[in-house]
Amino acid sequence: MSTQTENPTADRRLGEDLLVVEGLQKYFPIRKGLLQKTVANVQAVDGLTFTVKRGETLSLVGESGCGKTTTGRLLTRLVEPTDGTITLEGRDISHLSNSAMRPLRRDIQMIFQDPYGSLNPRHTVGTIVGAPFRLQKVKTPNGIKKEVQDLLELVGLNPEHYNRYPHEFSGGQRQRIGIARTLALKPKLIVADEPVSALDVSIQAQVVNLLEDLQSEFDLTYVMIAHDLSVVRHVSDRVAVMYLGKIMEIADRTSLYERPMHPYTVALLSAVPIPDTNRRENRERIRLQGDVPSPINPPKGCRFHTRCWKAQDVCKTTEPPLAQLAPGHAVACHFPENKDSLTIDPTGAAV
Template sequence: MNQKSTGTQGAAAGDVLLKVNGLQKHFPIRKGMLQRQVGAVKAVDGIDFEVRSGETLGVVGESGCGKSTMGRLITRLLEPTAGTVEFEGRDITHLGVSGMRPMRRDVQMIFQDPYSSLNPRHTIGTIVGAPFRLQGVTPEGGIKKEVQRLLEVVGLNPEHYNRYPHEFSGGQRQRIGIARALALSPKLVIADEPVSALDVSIQAQVVNLLDDLQDELGLTYVIIAHDLSVVRHVSDRIAVMYLGKIVELADRSSLYRAPMHPYTKALLSAVPIPDPRRRSAKSERILLKGDVPSPIAPPSGCRFHTRCWKATRICTTQEPPLIELKPGQRVACHHPENAEDQAPQDTQLLSAAREAIELVPVGRDEAPAGQGAAAAEPATGSEGAAAEGTASGE
């Protein structure tokens, strides 16, 4: 079981590289003079998954679902409350700082904000070379040469070795962060929202770069993001998180083609599609009402039951386990979509469920015209005239 870490080619593609079991992180809430603990923010509340060598696991969810905390737990930047993290078969859950240091070579992180994750007083040569100095590694040909090679790998000019972070644009800074993460040729790279701070055109450059590096260096990624289209583009498998739990874990095509958890379905249907013709198409959008409940006191049973349109009594009392309903697709739901009902005896919908969502036809032109004030403007009748008017005179 104990796989010997033998350089970068340690694990063959497909082997389990990272295994997470029942991982929890509760942040205590303290109050009063004695700082007694009065509660806890259950940021991550029992999640299990595996990451195989060479794959990309995407983690999606709304803000506050615990995806970033999860990333920090598996890189051991935060101490888990419970559960285990195994890397290459070795339990690293409670390793101390010195115990973790050799592991840091193999597990690296790319941060979201390229402005706050680079020290403004250091040159990029120092920043990208820091991992070598900290680990006491001297690469062939010296640190400077290796750093310049890395800069070239991520698409920066190696001559910029002596420049400072402020001299670079956001996209270039993100490349510096990537070069730093790659310095020690890690096996696993955790990227927390690697492109969300970047402009659209730059986003695509960085996504392509991550792709190329994976092909060239055989990297394994865990990419945390809130943008479902970016996650689909980069991931092989995807975990959907809601309030500290994984509600669905599946390979990319199954998840996007036939999502089983109602939350996944709602999340996918909420993504605005860049296609104006879709507006008049007959597709419907599931509009979840309200907000995500507080992770301090998550709902009983299934955490999604307060916003779910399929919720029945069992959902309020029993927490659905994350089970494999289809090869490669694990779902935690009593009444999944696109699969057999897990609690068929329980059919009585909760009263809240009936009002949980609104199905809106995507396309405003669909709705019956002449409803109130809309008719006051030349909206329907003189469409042509209005259209002409909008056109500017040269």
């Protein structure tokens, strides 16, 4: 979805950098011994650099332990980075204190994975969705209730359900409540951590469509954190593939899915089960062996080399930089795939 062209009333600043992340790092110390000395670090996020443009959707994908969730928590400043900077609209928010962050919280909102756990069961929908107004002391000309009912309608819920409790709603509806709460203060950036993965297939599609509609209506900027590569392809403008706290590859959606360059991306795409029995026989599979190594002691050199079928000696010693190999397509690999060819489809679909 290209908001820039579809919405003529769009903010003129659409397309400029909203969020700039440089060298972002988060280590969680592991303490041991009598004096609780730090003996090692969980290197959850280790040097991320990327930008998010106003109005676009950037997705962070990767398997568990790749640091995508920690990244989300860093961007929303629920945790403080160990190193690196996060700049929102030119303002460095990396180390702002809680009180300094508070006015900025309305600009950065988060949608959570679990629509059951993230809503207080003892509060009505009205209270939940209206909470941001109260917390941020925002003036609402027609009263909070009216605002909340408008929001409920916006996300496809019945505004008359203002006084109901979360347990009276289905999973999909609860996720809509969460989205309504997120939208209350017209945030500039929404970080969505697995927003649809807990939902049923048919409901997933409803929520995905809702998120897209809201984006084009309000020029929202999304950072999506997800593991489902099919959903990610559908919703994203650009995608960053993470592995053990680092970005392996970042590119626009089309380049990444049609011409993945990093072997890890290729393997990930190849592992996605395709709902087509005709593919069963002639699909070329790349099967990664084993599991993701521990982020406490990640492999030296390229972090992926222990599972990579293309790994050479240089991969074990030298970490490849994230280098731009094609316009808007950066890869951290010594031996990237699809470097010359532009026609290979990784999923084996007919060209």
